[in-house]
Amino acid sequence: MGRDINRNRCVQCGFGTNQLFLLYxxxxxxxxxxxxxxSVADEYIECEIMIVLIDLILFKRQAYTHLLYNLIDTDCLSRQDLAWKFGLSFLLLDAYRYMLLRLSEKQSYMTFSSTIGICQKILMDICVGNIMFICALHILSRVFLRSSAGVHKYRYKHFFFAIIISSYFKIFLVCMMIWEFPSPVIFIIDLFVLSSNVIAIKVITESAVSRCVGTCLCAHGAKFLATKLFEK
Ligand SMILES: [Zn+2]
Structure with a gap:
């Protein structure tokens, strides 16, 4: 079958293929x-990594298919090596995001106890926000994105991995360590992360764009509301 999740994919039509190239x-x-x-199943095989990165930033579906199906070895994914590394990076960048938001609320000098208080709040934000985010994504994907073939168990693993890896826009938060940006820039980066998540979900589930947008909006909204709810 062309839609086997374990096979490589044609970046144009998403059809499964056993081989992307032949090495004579x-x-x-x-x-x-x-x-x-x-058409050529995956022309990105011959491209420089910079071309792939540019096309990812331009939200090209073909580049996301290449990244999520053909570039990342599914055997590595099954060993969970990459998933742990990317998952940890995702949480660290999330922690940095919350720290920027919390610090933007604080004025000039901070005492030791207020610093401890901020750290506790950041930890709470990460835990509550991401638990809500994962729960919302899990429920919404079952309700809105279930394909006619049914959602394979491996598919969920692939689905959440796609969400983590497509949140690479969070890396731009690191720029805020070097240059001083107004705090609304954080929300602009959030918008890029959301858009990237939509494309990744579209590629993984092959659902309608409106369903992918709805799922992402609700999941990110649930995360935002959960952290606001625990804010004093
Ligand atoms: Zn094709």
Missing amino acids: SPGNMHLVKCDNCK
């Missing part, structure tokens, strides 16, 4: 054509 000899590579649409 070192340096002599032939890109395989898709059986379904007859």
